[in-house]
Amino acid sequence: MKGIARDTVLEMFDRKMIWLFLIITLLAVLITLASGGLRVPIEEQSSQQGLTGLEGIKAAIIAPVTIAYMWILSLLGILGTAGLFPRMLERGRAEYYLSKPISRGSLYFNKMFGIFIAYFGVISLSLIVVYATLTLVHGSFSLRLLLTTIATGGVVFFIYLSIAICAGIIAGSHAIAIMTAFIIGVAQWALSGRQVIKQLVDSSLFSGILDGFYYIIPKTGEILDIGRDFALGRPVPSWMPLWSSLLFSLVVILVTIWIFNRKNY
Amino acid sequence: MNVIEIDRLTKIYETHMRRGNITALDGVSLGVGQGEIFGLLGPNGAGKTSLLKVLLGITQATAGDVFIFGLRPSNPESRRKTGYLPENHRFPNHLTGQGLLEFTGRLFGLPQKVIDAQSDRILPLVGMDRWANTKIRKYSKGMMQRIGLAQALLPDPDILLLDEPTDGVDPVGKMEIRQVLQKVREEGKTIFLNSHLLSEVESVADRVAILSRGKVVRVDSVANLTRKQSQYQIEAAIGNNLVDVPAESGKVISVSSDGMLVEVPNFEGLNKIIDLLRLRGVLIKSVKPLTITLEQSFMEIVAGGEVAEGETRT
Numbered sequence: 001m002k003g004i005a006r007d008t009v010l011e012m013f014d015r016k017m018i019w020l021f022l023i024i025t026l027l028a029v030l031i032t033l034a035s036g037g038l039r040v041p042i043e044e045q046s047s048q049q050g051l052t053g054l055e056g057i058k059a060a061i062i063a064p065v066t067i068a069y070m071w072i073l074s075l076l077g078i079l080g081t082a083g084l085f086p087r088m089l090e091r092g093r094a095e096y097y098l099s100k101p102i103s104r105g106s107l108y109f110n111k112m113f114g115i116f117i118a119y120f121g122v123i124s125l126s127l128i129v130v131y132a133t134l135t136l137v138h139g140s141f142s143l144r145l146l147l148t149t150i151a152t153g154g155v156v157f158f159i160y161l162s163i164a165i166c167a168g169i170i171a172g173s174h175a176i177a178i179m180t181a182f183i184i185g186v187a188q189w190a191l192s193g194r195q196v197i198k199q200l201v202d203s204s205l206f207s208g209i210l211d212g213f214y215y216i217i218p219k220t221g222e223i224l225d226i227g228r229d230f231a232l233g234r235p236v237p238s239w240m241p242l243w244s245s246l247l248f249s250l251v252v253i254l255v256t257i258w259i260f261n262r263k264n265y
Numbered sequence: 266m267n268v269i270e271i272d273r274l275t276k277i278y279e280t281h282m283r284r285g286n287i288t289a290l291d292g293v294s295l296g297v298g299q300g301e302i303f304g305l306l307g308p309n310g311a312g313k314t315s316l317l318k319v320l321l322g323i324t325q326a327t328a329g330d331v332f333i334f335g336l337r338p339s340n341p342e343s344r345r346k347t348g349y350l351p352e353n354h355r356f357p358n359h360l361t362g363q364g365l366l367e368f369t370g371r372l373f374g375l376p377q378k379v380i381d382a383q384s385d386r387i388l389p390l391v392g393m394d395r396w397a398n399t400k401i402r403k404y405s406k407g408m409m410q411r412i413g414l415a416q417a418l419l420p421d422p423d424i425l426l427l428d429e430p431t432d433g434v435d436p437v438g439k440m441e442i443r444q445v446l447q448k449v450r451e452e453g454k455t456i457f458l459n460s461h462l463l464s465e466v467e468s469v470a471d472r473v474a475i476l477s478r479g480k481v482v483r484v485d486s487v488a489n490l491t492r493k494q495s496q497y498q499i500e501a502a503i504g505n506n507l508v509d510v511p512a513e514s515g516k517v518i519s520v521s522s523d524g525m526l527v528e529v530p531n532f533e534g535l536n537k538i539i540d541l542l543r544l545r546g547v548l549i550k551s552v553k554p555l556t557i558t559l560e561q562s563f564m565e566i567v568a569g570g571e572v573a574e575g576e577t578r579t
Contacts, residue, residue, distance in 0.1 A: 098322065099347070100373060265324065
């Protein structure tokens with residue numbers, strides 16, 4: 001339903017989010033232009049990455065920078081969009097939306113689609129501009145890296161968006177939606193280093209719990225690693241973090257719709 | 266045929282606290298016919314807004330059945346031919362008035378041509394054509410109500426559900442909204458009007474349901490509710506004639522040289538009094554049932570309040 005998607009774009013412009021992304025893009029472009037004078041420690045990088053050839057080495061440096069930029073933008077996107085569902089469903093506004101001849105499931109999917117298209121579209125555009133500048137300054141343009149980074153960012157944005165929307169619908173609060181996404185982000189980061197934690201706490205039960213949480217909670221950090229490896233043409237050690245995280249999002253979406261259908265407004 | 270059918274509807278809000286549950290609606294049964302202006306009255310907290318929300322599927326019923334055009338509220342198609350103006354609404358304020366109508370039209374799945382034609386027709390009707398391109402956040406309360414009514418009318422609904430439609434509107438605006446409602450009624454559409462402004466309901470509604478503490482305490486026509494059943498104003502040149510009314514026929518409440526107010530147990534008693542006056546050669550000009558305002562009737566029904574004599578009107 002293009003009405004809701006179009007309305008979400010208008011809402012984004014009205015909330016001046018577009019200006020925030022524009023300012024960040026300009027800053028990133030300026031920093032990239034200023035980085036033209038930096039000398040890349042080629043030998044050190046080549047020994048670390050096991051790469052040969054100047055283009056390959058440059059790509060090995062540019063890839064994490066590009067992915068990190070995408071990750072920052074996705075995080076900002078989540079902060080900017082977490083409040084959209086609670087806002088749509090606040091008293092006096094929920095009545096307007098829910099009195100229309102559309103199901104709540106359809107309203108959910110259309111709004112989520114609208115948010116994704118509007119915000120991730122701007123994020124992708126910003127990445128393209130910054131990556132184009134980066135490769136103009138340093139060379140080593142790779143369409144594979146660009147597309148993989150956009151796809152990786154899209155997956156990460158989608159996962160956190162589904163979590164933020166779920167928390168927003170259940171609690172009806174912008175702050176709780178952001179906090180929940182933040183907590184999941186911290187938890188996945190902590191769980192990615194669970195081997196270190198296991199060494200600190202010598203308990204098989206504790207180890208089992210940590211492993212359980214690790215497999216349940218989305219692994220966005222590892223998805224970014226998968227994206228980087230794939231972009232550089234390296235073998236991906238395991239695709240499990242990707243599909244298990246997407247499965248988590250799917251479950252979250254189904255639970256959210258189930259709760260949304262039963263809520264009174 | 267009833268376009269709205271409500272059967273033993275109960276709505277209980279669970280608080281999940283020790284404060285206990287809140288029963289907003291308690292076994293409400295109602296039917297609203299095609300082309301009727303139906304008023305829903307009740308004090309604050311009586312359950313009026315809850316009833317509208319259950320009708321539209323915004324809130325779910327705890328027990329009982331609700332149908333709009335024979336469809337349950339859980340079916341989104343039940344809302345296809347309904348327009349709704351919520352109480353204390355907060356429309357997406359990043360839109361202009363025109364933008365709100367376009368967005369509403371899209372949510373109803375209407376083609377752009379229809380949306381444009383409807384907008385061109387409705388905006389002047391509610392007096393908002395001048396402000397169509399102004400953002401909603403800049404609207405006054407009265408303008409918000411007008412644009413709210415416009416979005417409710419946009420899908421050309423067969424049922425218009427209005428929750429406090431004249432809230433915050435100035436007297437001229439109220440009159441204009443009443444005129445719009447009359448026009449909508451002339452088109453054969455049904456209006457379900459929820460208001461605590463009794464004079465407003467009295468002036469437009471055909472039938473009224475009075476809700477109190479979640480229960481329907483009376484459903485009747487406005488004419489019946491505003492008729493003081495047993496009292497009649499007899500306009501007659503009584504002059505200095507003394508009229509003794511037999512107790513079984515009724516009693517005289519007040520008398521003056523140009524008429525009298527009588528209370529009778531039935532029509533027979535009224536006719537006996539008229540016969541008595543005629544026997545004395547009194548010229549009778551008119552006999553009218555004494556009416557009261559809907560507000561007085563409402564107070565009698567809901568609060569059991571006394572109706573002051575001076576407030577009665579014929």
